[in-house]
Structures are given as C-alpha cells and as structure tokens.
Amino acid sequence: MPYSGVSNSVIQRLPRYYRFLGDLKASGISRISSKALSERMNLTASQIRQDLNCFGGFGQQGYGYNIDVLREEIGHILGIDAPKKAIIVGMGNLGKALAQHLKFENKGFMLIGLFDIKESLIGQMVRNIPIRSTSNLDEFCRDNKPEVAIITTPKEAAQSLSDQLVKLGVKGFLNFSHYDLTVNHPEITVENIHLGDKLLTLSYRLKEND
Amino acid sequence: MPYSGVSNSVIQRLPRYYRFLGDLKASGISRISSKALSERMNLTASQIRQDLNCFGGFGQQGYGYNIDVLREEIGHILGIDAPKKAIIVGMGNLGKALAQHLKFENKGFMLIGLFDIKESLIGQMVRNIPIRSTSNLDEFCRDNKPEVAIITTPKEAAQSLSDQLVKLGVKGFLNFSHYDLTVNHPEITVENIHLGDKLLTLSYRLKEND
DNA sequence: TAGATTGTTAATCGATTAACAATC
DNA sequence: TAGATTGTTAATCGATTAACAATC
Numbered sequence: 517m518p519y520s521g522v523s524n525s526v527i528q529r530l531p532r533y534y535r536f537l538g539d540l541k542a543s544g545i546s547r548i549s550s551k552a553l554s555e556r557m558n559l560t561a562s563q564i565r566q567d568l569n570c571f572g573g574f575g576q577q578g579y580g581y582n583i584d585v586l587r588e589e590i591g592h593i594l595g596i597d598a599p600k601k602a603i604i605v606g607m608g609n610l611g612k613a614l615a616q617h618l619k620f621e622n623k624g625f626m627l628i629g630l631f632d633i634k635e636s637l638i639g640q641m642v643r644n645i646p647i648r649s650t651s652n653l654d655e656f657c658r659d660n661k662p663e664v665a666i667i668t669t670p671k672e673a674a675q676s677l678s679d680q681l682v683k684l685g686v687k688g689f690l691n692f693s694h695y696d697l698t699v700n701h702p703e704i705t706v707e708n709i710h711l712g713d714k715l716l717t718l719s720y721r722l723k724e725n726d
Numbered sequence: 727m728p729y730s731g732v733s734n735s736v737i738q739r740l741p742r743y744y745r746f747l748g749d750l751k752a753s754g755i756s757r758i759s760s761k762a763l764s765e766r767m768n769l770t771a772s773q774i775r776q777d778l779n780c781f782g783g784f785g786q787q788g789y790g791y792n793i794d795v796l797r798e799e800i801g802h803i804l805g806i807d808a809p810k811k812a813i814i815v816g817m818g819n820l821g822k823a824l825a826q827h828l829k830f831e832n833k834g835f836m837l838i839g840l841f842d843i844k845e846s847l848i849g850q851m852v853r854n855i856p857i858r859s860t861s862n863l864d865e866f867c868r869d870n871k872p873e874v875a876i877i878t879t880p881k882e883a884a885q886s887l888s889d890q891l892v893k894l895g896v897k898g899f900l901n902f903s904h905y906d907l908t909v910n911h912p913e914i915t916v917e918n919i920h921l922g923d924k925l926l927t928l929s930y931r932l933k934e935n936d
Numbered sequence: 937t938a939g940a941t942t943g944t945t946a947a948t949c950g951a952t953t954a955a956c957a958a959t960c
Numbered sequence: 961t962a963g964a965t966t967g968t969t970a971a972t973c974g975a976t977t978a979a980c981a982a983t984c
Contacts, residue, residue: 520934525975531923535904550942556873561941562977569943576728577942578984595929609823615922621854623922624929638767664928683769688932694745698768705931707924711824713741714900714917719805719834720737720876721915722898724730735951759965771965773952779967787959787966 519593522570529567530590532557537587549580574592596624600688601660603629605677606668607637607647610692614666615642625664629656635671650677666690667697675700729803739777740769740800751856759790777791780798783932806834813839815887816878817847819867824876825852835874837865843883860864860887867894876900877907885910 530534536557540548550561550659554674557564568574568581568671575581592598602625630647634640640647648656665686667674672694679687679700688705691697697706746767750758761769767774772873778784778791782925784799801807812822812835830837840857842848850857858866875896877884885905889910891899898915901907905918 523975527759527927530930531920531926535920535923552942560977562979563975564776565941565943566976573943575884575942576984577982578940580941585743586825593930594926595933596926598929598933607824609819612818613823618922618925620925623925625925638879661935662911662931687935688928703935705928705935707928707931709921709924710741710745710920711743712828714919715830715833715835716741716744716826717737718900718915718917719808719810720803720900721917722810722873723808725897725913725915731952761965770953772955773951775965775967776952785966786960787958788964790965910974 526567529559530594533564533567534587534590534594537583537590540583541587545583546713547580550575553578577589586645596622599624600664601626601628602664602667603627603656603662603665604655604668605631605650605681606673606693607632607634607640607642608668609703611666611668612642614668615645626655628660628662631656632668653680654684657681657686661685661709664688664690666692668692671695674718729781736777736780737900739769740804743774743777744797744800744804746794746799750793751797755793757790757792762790804833805832806921809834810874811836811838811872812874812876813837813841813866813872813893814876814878815860815863816843816883816903817844817850817852818889821876821878822852823877825855825890837851837869841866857885861891864894867891867896871895874898874900876902878902881905 531636536553550564554561554564555697565575568586572589574586602620604615604627606692607615607630615627615630629643630645631650632641632647633650637647638649661687665681667677667689669677671694674691674695674697678689678695678697680705682701682709689697689707691706691708692711694710697704697708731905743914746763760774764771764774769930775785778796780866781803782799784796800868812830814837816839817825821842825837825840837853837855840852840855841860841863842857843860847857848859867897873896875886879887881904884901884907888905888907891910892914899907899917901916901918902921904920907914
C-alpha cells in the first residue's frame with residue numbers, strides 16, 4: 517500500500533484530474549499551472565497543489581506541471597498500468613451498456629467475461645466476448661481468476677452472487693444492485709453506484725434552485 | 727428554497743436514508759432509534775440526528791423515529807411528491823437501461839419522452855414510450871415542457887444538445903456524457919455521473935487493500 | 937537576473953463526534 | 961416514575977484555503 521493515509525476526498529478527485537489532463541493532452545497543450553487548471557476545473561489552485569503533493573512533487577517552480585508527466589503519474593497512482601481481470605454479471609441493458617462503452621483498457625482493467633442467467637442472452641457476443649451462463653461462473657473463475665466483478669443484477673440475485681464470487685477469489689466489486697455488498701464482506705473493496713440516488717439529489721436541487 | 731444552507735454532505739446522504747427507511751418499512755418494522763439505524767447504515771447516531779435536525783425534529787425522546795413518518799418527511803424534502811417531467815436523450819443500451827430500471831415514479835419524476843438520432847431506434851417502444859427522433863426535440867419540448875433531461879449521448883452530441891435543451895426550458899440534467907455541462911450553464915442544476923471515474927477509484931482501492 | 941509558480945506550513949473553515957439536558 | 965432517546969450545544973477532527981519562502 518504505497519500511499520496510505522491519503523484522504524477519501526483526495527482520492528475521489530484523482531479520476532477527475534486524470535480526465536482533465538487527458539483532455540488537455542488531446543488539445544495539444546504541454547504544460548499548465550495549478551492556477552490555470554484550477555480555473556478549468558472549478559477548484560482552488562491551493563487544493564490542486566495540496567492534492568498532488570500527497571503523492572509527490574510533480575511540478576516545477578516557476579513553470580507549472582508538464583501535462584504528459586502529471587497524467588502518467590496520476591494514472592500510475594490509480595493503478596492503470598496494472599491491468600486487473602474483470603467480469604460483468606448481469607447482461608441486461610445496463611451490463612451491455614457498460615461492456616460496450618466503458619473503456620476498460622484505459623482504466624486498468626481487462627474485461628474477460630460476461631454472465632447472465634437468462635437463456636436467451638447466453639451465447640450472444642458483446643465486444644467479442646460471449647455471454648456465458650451464470651451456472652458456469654465457478655468453473656470460469658477457477659480457470660481465469662478475475663479479481664473484479666461488476667454486478668448489474670437485481671437485488672435478490674446480488675446477495676448470493678457476491679458471496680459466491682468472494683469465495684472464488686474476487687477482491688473488488690462495482691455494484692449497481694440495491695444490495696449493500698459491504699454488509700457481509702467488510703474486507704472486500706466495493707464501489708457502490710446507486711443511480712436512483714442521483715435522481716433524488718437532482719430532485720432536491722431543482723426545488724432548491726427554482 | 728425552503729431549507730437553504732444545508733450542506734452538500736447532508737443532502738447527499740438523504741437518498742440513502744430514504745432507501746434504508748424504505749427497506750425497514752418493507753420488513754415491517756415501525757420504529758427505530760438513531761443508534762439502531764446508525765448500526766445498519768455504518769454511521770454514527772450523532773450524525774443521523776444532526777442530519778435530520780437540519781430539516782426538523784422528526785423524532786421523539788425516549789422512543790426514536792417512526793419509520794413511516796420519517797420516510798415520508800425525507801421524501802417530501804427530496805421533492806418526491808412534486809413530480810417533474812423528464813426525457814432521456816440517447817437511447818442506446820444505457821438510455822434503455824435507465825428507462826427500464828430507474829423507478830422514476832417513486833423518485834419524483836414522470837418519464838414522458840425518449841429520443842435518439844439513430845433511425846433504427848426511432849419508433850421502438852420502451853416502457854410504452856416511443857423513441858422519437860432528436861429532430862423533433864424542439865416541437866416536443868414546446869408542447870410538453872419537460873423540466874429535466876437525462877443525457878446519455880456521446881460527448882460530441884452532448885454540448886449542442888444541452889445548449890438546445892436549456893433554451894427550451896430544461897432546468898436540470900442528469901449527465902452521463904463526458905461533456906462538462908456546467909461549463910456553459912452555471913445557473914442550471916446538473917448531476918454528473920462519470921461511470922469511468924468509479925472504475926478508477928476501484929482500481930486505486932484494490933491496490934491499497936491488496 | 938526577475939518573474940512565475942511550486943511545495944509546504946499556518947490559518948480558517950466546515951463537518952463529524954461527543955456530551956448532556958430536555959422530555960417522552 | 962425510571963429508562964430511553966431525542967434535539968442541541970460544545971469539542972474535536974479533518975479538509976480547504978491562504979500565505980510565503982524556496983527555487984526553477
């Protein structure tokens with residue numbers, strides 16, 4: 517664990533830095549100051565410098581930051597250069613959308629398997645990967661050892677599924693189901709995404725800004 | 727704006743309270759103390775009481791909180807009882823997944839329109855709503871006045887689309903595209919959802935917990 | 937060199953936690 | 961009444977911002 521003790525708030529900002537630096541790189545700019553970046557990102561320059569200095573001094577006085585270098589460094593901090601094998605369980609529309617549109621390769625993951633329980637989906641190809649039956653999950657995991665599972669099943673399926681996957685050695689979950697994965701497996705890494713919650717905050721904010 | 731000055735952190739916890747209270751209600755329990763709720767939710771009892779008291783005293787000393795009442799109150803705070811008309815623009819797999827699985831009615835929204843630019847999708851029915859051509863967006867919005875748009879298009883489309891929708895009176899966005907909507911419209915309410923960022927934080931945490 | 941901008945320490949601000957009197 | 965638990969104030973903790981010496 518190389519950078520222990522870095523606060524949650526900082527870590528959650530890292531992917532955003534990485535994204536903005538990617539855009540800057542794409543637009544052909546090669547250097548930027550914390551001030552200029554802060555204006556683009558709607559942060560304070562101070563915060564950016566503080567955040568980055570949790571991991572090292574990537575800038576140069578009087579010059580700013582080299583965009584390529586900084587982006588690479590943040591990518592490395594995030595673990596993008598250490599590809600992890602991932603599977604998606606639940607290949608309804610959400611699973612398909614994720615398989616097709618998330619750029620796994622650019623984010624430190626290799627998508628190696630897709631699973632669903634529904635007969636009509638099994639055998640379908642998505643991104644050149646066949647959808648397999650969840651009944652083959654045990655065998656597949658023993659053979660291929662995925663470290664990460666993305667759960668897009670209904671709540672009821674998610675519980676037993678996550679227990680099963682943890683037993684099979686899965687270490688991290690991206691959880692779209694309503695089931696609270698952390699309950700039974702405190703030692704496992706989980707990112708929960710509750711899309712419904714976002715609708716509710718939007719509803720609140722609309723009232724607030726009326 | 728009835729509860730101005732409530733902090734961001736509190737607001738972002740409200741949907742989660744609402745969810746847990748819904749589960750408790752479904753399991754037939756009728757009252758709960760901040761202590762008991764805190765254990766279920768992995769928070770401190772103190773924080774729960776502080777959070778709720780931003781909006782009013784919904785509990786009773788010596789008794790705790792009535793689950794039905796508290797849930798209703800939070801629902802009201804979130805604006806669930808004031809339905810807002812919403813459309814989805816971009817009916818690829820992600821748009822379809824959201825249309826089919828987000829419980830709009832339970833979250834203060836009415837889904838009234840679906841749009842895509844792709845000929846092959848137009849006319850398809852999802853949840854009894856036809857997918858319309860984005861070329862009909864102007865007319866549809868003038869006739870139906872949606873207040874909220876969910877954007878699931880590629881980045882390139884999102885920019886002009888959001889300008890167009892703001893002109894047509896849309897007040898809030900749920901934005902899944904990589905385009906940063908707030909840039910051009912600071913007065914508009916936006917919830918950004920960057921699914922890719924979640925993969926990156928998961929990647930970081932996996933390394934951290936190895 | 938002079939100007940710019942970092943890295944870093946100190947000051948401020950806000951959010952969380954603890955404590956306890958009020959009261960059901 | 962006695963026990964439980966809230967609402968709320970005070971204390972603590974952490975995160976953000978400001979300031980500035982170091983230095984490219």
